[in-house]
Structures are given as structure tokens and as C-alpha cells.
Amino acid sequence: MHCTPWLVAFGCILAIQAKKESLVTEEFPLLMPNAKPDLPETYFCTPIRLDTDLTYYIVGFRPNATKMTAHHMLVYGCEEPGSKDPLWNCGEMAVKQPGLKTHKPCGSGDQIVYAWGMDAPSLELPAGVGFRVGADSSIKYLVLQVHYASIDEIPEKGDDSGVFLQYTEEQQPKSAGVLLLGTGGFAPAHSTTYFETSCEIEDTREIHPFAFRTHTHGLGKVVSGWRVRDKNNWKLIGKKDPMLPQMFYPIETEMTVRKGDTIAARCTMVNNRDRTVYIGTTNEDEMCNFYMMYWVEGKQPVTPNTCFTRGPPTWSWGGWFGGGLSNIPDLEASTL
Known part of the structure; x- marks a missing residue:
């Protein structure tokens, strides 16, 4: 020693x-x-x-x-x-x-x-x-x-x-990095609400995702992350019940992400409480986070390294002021 x-x-x-x-x-x-x-x-x-x-x-x-x-x-x-x-x-x-x-x-x-x-x-x-x-x-x-x-x-x-x-x-030889996706927004009382976010990749290198992690507080049922090519071709990065251990899980299918692809995430929240629950920092609030761990050739990780949207009710994957995505896999994105 x-x-x-x-x-x-x-x-x-x-x-x-x-x-x-x-x-x-x-x-x-x-x-x-x-x-x-x-x-x-x-x-x-x-x-x-x-x-x-x-x-x-x-x-x-x-x-x-x-x-x-x-x-x-x-x-x-x-x-x-x-x-x-x-x-x-x-x-x-x-x-x-x-x-x-x-x-x-x-x-x-x-x-x-x-x-x-x-x-x-x-x-x-x-x-x-x-x-x-x-x-x-x-x-x-x-x-x-x-x-x-x-x-x-x-x-x-x-x-x-x-x-x-x-x-x-x-x-x-390969530099690791983490891309964090998250949202703002709120879930009304006694509702099922989709918290969605997406960003287009600007880096010109080939990006190799190898692990993912989900994070919500008590209302999260499913968190899923996706690579979307040409705004309509969806490939699953990973999804989990966020009440399971919030570790980085290996990505099961090999994939690459390139410039122009979109990385998208959804948290499906079920709010059975008698009050509206907002995104915030305490356990009485909620969070919607999807982490994608990846490697690239070269010395620098991908930038930008965060992707946040306003969330519901004003922002969604396919909304007029949202991500502009189509062919959305609604059932698969919200079920395990």
C-alpha cells in the first residue's frame, strides 16, 4: 500500500x-x-x-x-x-x-x-x-x-x-460519458401522466451507449429511453421500473447513436394522491430522469450533456411545441 x-x-x-x-x-x-x-x-x-x-x-x-x-x-x-x-x-x-x-x-x-x-x-x-x-x-x-x-x-x-x-x-482509448435527460411539469391528482423529453444529437462522432439508469420518486411506474432516427424510427435503449435498484443496467442490444439522431425518454407517473405533484427536489415532489452512459473515441465526452424540457402539460414528444416526433410507441414506452 x-x-x-x-x-x-x-x-x-x-x-x-x-x-x-x-x-x-x-x-x-x-x-x-x-x-x-x-x-x-x-x-x-x-x-x-x-x-x-x-x-x-x-x-x-x-x-x-x-x-x-x-x-x-x-x-x-x-x-x-x-x-x-x-x-x-x-x-x-x-x-x-x-x-x-x-x-x-x-x-x-x-x-x-x-x-x-x-x-x-x-x-x-x-x-x-x-x-x-x-x-x-x-x-x-x-x-x-x-x-x-x-x-x-x-x-x-x-x-x-x-x-x-x-x-x-x-x-x-475510449472516453466514457453520461447524458442526462429530465423534465419539469406536474401530475394532476388521480391521473396517469407522461413526462417526456427529447434532444437531437449534435456530436459528429459515433456514440456507443452501454448502460442506462432510471430515477423517479414514489409515483414512477415505468421509465423508458429511446434512440429515434429520422424522427420516426424508434429503438429501445432501455426501460425499468424505477422502484427497483436504481443502478446502471447494461443495454441489451448493441447500438450506435450518430449526429441527427434524437434521444428521447418518458416517465409514466401514476398519481393516486389528492393533490397535484410537481417536479422538485424533495421526496414529496417528483423527478423524471433517464441516464445514458456511453463511450466515444477521443478525449472529450459528448456535449451538451443534459437534455431537459418543460414537461407536462405543455411539452410532449409529439406536441405542437414538443419534440416533433412521430410513430410514437405509446404502449411499449409505458409498459414493462
């Missing part, structure tokens, strides 16, 4: 060296610093600054969390973090921990690297694929965000939820 140069800002931590086939990897803990949220629905962020003299390739993620404590976690790659404090509030509309400042997760250059929820297991990337961070990358910091929907199970010493990053210094 030896000290890794990975962490610069907050000291040197011993890394564990292991063999993954022929690739030599090490593991680094990106964990909450014994955080103690006082209120449910708190969002906390904590950063690490990367060694910018070397380039690293993240090739796997081992979560250190339970759904009893962390509702969900995100790892952001940033050029600059929202703060350089060891801990800060980072939920824009969520409750605020007294005594801590409030900032976004990233100050600039934000991109999602990893997401976790519902006791999802570890994730390993395909051979030759890695998230490029450090010197030869725009990612100079990693920021962990944890959403504490409840504080009932927080240990007395504080919470250390987070993820162990598996990384290597050996150059990986």
Missing part, C-alpha cells in the same frame, strides 16, 4: 492496489466527512481536488451507502466546484442545514460521472473505457452529492455515504 497523489486538497489517503484482468487499478474513497444533517430532505456536497499533473481513468464504482440513509447520490465532474469547503448545502430548492453555506455542486464545467439509488450494486465499465479526469481533462474536481430524504438512520458519529472510485493511470 502506498499514498496516492489522487487527493491534493484534503490530504493523502492510502489506496488499495488490485488487478482487474490485465489492468492495474487502485481504489479511492469519495465519502461524506461524517455528515450530520439536522433536517430530512437535505442535500450535502463534498469535493476532492484531483492531481492535475497526471491523467486518471475511472473504470468502476463501488457504492458505500444504504437506501435507509441516502435516498440517492450523484458524482459530478467539475472544472471548479461550487465551494471548496469540506461540506455545503447543494439542493437548490431543498431544505438548508443551518450554519452551512449554499452553493451548486459545480461552479463551472459540470458533468455527471455516476449516479446511485435504491441499494444499487457496483458498476464496472467495459474494457478500454474510462472517465478521463485530471491533467488531460476538463474535470479537475469531483463532487459527491447525497440526498438525505430521512435522517432517522444517521449514525451518531455522522454519515460516510459515498462511493469508492476504481481508477487507473493506464490510458484508456
Whole structure:
């Protein structure tokens, strides 16, 4: 065991060296610093600054969390973090921990690297694929965000939820990235509502999706993601019941995405409550997210890396002010 140069800002931590086939990897803990949220629905962020003299390739993620404590976690790659404090509030509309400042997760250059929820297991990337961070990358910091929907199970010493990053210094020929699709909008009381989003791909490279993840709160029944060619030729990327572990699931059929294709997602929400439920940050609100993890040749991931729409009732796949899509697979997009 030896000290890794990975962490610069907050000291040197011993890394564990292991063999993954022929690739030599090490593991680094990106964990909450014994955080103690006082209120449910708190969002906390904590950063690490990367060694910018070397380039690293993240090739796997081992979560250190339970759904009893962390509702969900995100790892952001940033050029600059929202703060350089060891801990800060980072939920824009969520409750605020007294005594801590409030900032976004990233100050600039934000991109999602990893997401976790519902006791999802570890994730390993395909051979030759890695998230490029450090010197030869725009990612100079990693920021962990944890959403504490409840504080009932927080240990007395504080919470250390987070993820162990598996990384290597050996150059990986394929760059990993994540495209996040989401919506605004609302679901009226006692209704079934489709939350839909789509964006046209602008990158000129061939994009290779290899994993997907879904995320809603309590009303989600099915989340599906699609590649749409020529606005009417639909191919399923993946779909899941979002109440299952919110891990990155492998894409079952090999596919490529190219410039001019549309990536589309739908969340089917069933609201049996006596009130309208809006998209928001707390567990009493809803979220509609579909994550597509992919690889491309070259050093840079695809931009833009997010795709958000207004959502229902004013935006839909085929609406006049919507995505302009046709031949919509309504039944398949909303059933498992």
C-alpha cells in the first residue's frame, strides 16, 4: 500500500492496489466527512481536488451507502466546484442545514460521472473505457452529492455515504460519458401522466451507449429511453421500473447513436394522491430522469450533456411545441 497523489486538497489517503484482468487499478474513497444533517430532505456536497499533473481513468464504482440513509447520490465532474469547503448545502430548492453555506455542486464545467439509488450494486465499465479526469481533462474536481430524504438512520458519529472510485493511470482509448435527460411539469391528482423529453444529437462522432439508469420518486411506474432516427424510427435503449435498484443496467442490444439522431425518454407517473405533484427536489415532489452512459473515441465526452424540457402539460414528444416526433410507441414506452 502506498499514498496516492489522487487527493491534493484534503490530504493523502492510502489506496488499495488490485488487478482487474490485465489492468492495474487502485481504489479511492469519495465519502461524506461524517455528515450530520439536522433536517430530512437535505442535500450535502463534498469535493476532492484531483492531481492535475497526471491523467486518471475511472473504470468502476463501488457504492458505500444504504437506501435507509441516502435516498440517492450523484458524482459530478467539475472544472471548479461550487465551494471548496469540506461540506455545503447543494439542493437548490431543498431544505438548508443551518450554519452551512449554499452553493451548486459545480461552479463551472459540470458533468455527471455516476449516479446511485435504491441499494444499487457496483458498476464496472467495459474494457478500454474510462472517465478521463485530471491533467488531460476538463474535470479537475469531483463532487459527491447525497440526498438525505430521512435522517432517522444517521449514525451518531455522522454519515460516510459515498462511493469508492476504481481508477487507473493506464490510458484508456475510449472516453466514457453520461447524458442526462429530465423534465419539469406536474401530475394532476388521480391521473396517469407522461413526462417526456427529447434532444437531437449534435456530436459528429459515433456514440456507443452501454448502460442506462432510471430515477423517479414514489409515483414512477415505468421509465423508458429511446434512440429515434429520422424522427420516426424508434429503438429501445432501455426501460425499468424505477422502484427497483436504481443502478446502471447494461443495454441489451448493441447500438450506435450518430449526429441527427434524437434521444428521447418518458416517465409514466401514476398519481393516486389528492393533490397535484410537481417536479422538485424533495421526496414529496417528483423527478423524471433517464441516464445514458456511453463511450466515444477521443478525449472529450459528448456535449451538451443534459437534455431537459418543460414537461407536462405543455411539452410532449409529439406536441405542437414538443419534440416533433412521430410513430410514437405509446404502449411499449409505458409498459414493462
